[in-house]
Amino acid sequence: MATTYFTEDHEWLRVEGDTVTVGITDYAQEQLGDLVFVELPEVGKAFSKGDAAVVVESVKAASDVYAPVDGEVTSVNEALTSDPALVNSSATGEGWLWTMKLSNPSQLEGLLDEAGYQALIG
């Protein structure tokens, strides 16, 4: 059973066991506008919470997506290389960014749930 969390930086995390899938929220993709490039990390790379993990580029500007928790990258969404617009059309589905192996489950406690995130974006 997967649990979904959110960050104040407008990322979502879907946690199944010790595997975390990370993406940006629909609100975030709307703010960014049409994406034209997504720079994905290498599989195996270890991130600490707060590290810049992915760069999403809109027509106008580049923005960082931060690692929401500590962990090692286990896969990346290769489909975004040829079709970055998947993040716009399906931010919480086909537009996922990467998966990672959760190394510190206690970090999940500080994250928002759906209701908390909705309250944040108003």
Next chain:
Amino acid sequence: MADTGSGDLLKLPLNELHEAAKARFGGFAGWNMPITYPLGVLKEHLHTREKAGLFDISHMKLIEVSGGEAAKALARACPFDPEALALGQSKYTFLLNEKAGISDDVIVTRVAETRFIVVANAGNAAADVAHLSAVAAEFNCVVDPLDRVLFALQGPAAEAALTEAGLDLSHLTFMQGVEPKTGWFATRSGYTGEDGFEIAMPIPEAREFADKLLANENVAWVGLAARDSLRLEAGLCLHGNDITPDTNPVEAGLMWAIAKPLRETGTFIGADALRAAISQGAARKRVGLKPEGRAPVRDGTPLIDADGKTVGEVTSGGFGPSVGHPVAMGYVDTEPAQPATEVFAEVRGNRVRLAVHPLPFTPHRYRKG
């Protein structure tokens, strides 16, 4: 682009109309501007190339220069010959400083024998008015900033859409202008590389005219984000990025805008410095750049050669929705060797190759006479 961020931003006269159209706003040159509409920057860009994009560019300033010596004053302020400009003809030119740096790039149209309209960039408008007024003080003429709404309607369907809205400007060719009604001013020009028009009108008449244009299914609002990607694909300079008071027309590759005889004998402000710049040759040149791969290379990124030595800088960079790849413009050193045909940039630790690419990236489709 010079984002000003939050703070006290000026509002466009039709601000409420853009709010109703659900525009996303951002600060530019002191103005709260529509950046994108719900269509989104990619579709807005493509819509302009395929049909007709409507831009509210009322942040730009119309400045009227009129009087018996208006042409003489403009000949002093700008490197062109206003006396030689035919009635109804427009000219792309500059306000140069004493060092021949580009204080602004403007379009000047002769609307009457002794009356000209200058269209200036928003960020430079106040300085331009002050500068032109100071120049005009030595001549028999007056400088009047005009309060107008200024629309651009750009794209292959622009002419027909204007005619349907009751403004037939089909007789104009590229870089011609008229005053179709009292207080109105229109030119066949633009900032997208497409055929199109810029139409200024008194503020109280603008809402109704916008509604008429938007009633046409070929016309859609287009924001500042797509205006920037369109002009970059078209190889057109953004003042403040690609040309600045520290850039002269020689290195900017804009000498086509200054007639040969004037380069030699002109007495405009900056003429001597321009002659010196011509005889010395440019130490750097503005070029188009095509980054390899899909990652845009943004303005301010240094350009390096294969050995890692800095040889220039990107001044505009983004993604070209019509060409389907990243596009950029920048300056590349011309000394000691010829301009490079390829350069590199470091983007987040990765070395990206950029090919020097002819401008424009997308062919201009102006309606020439």
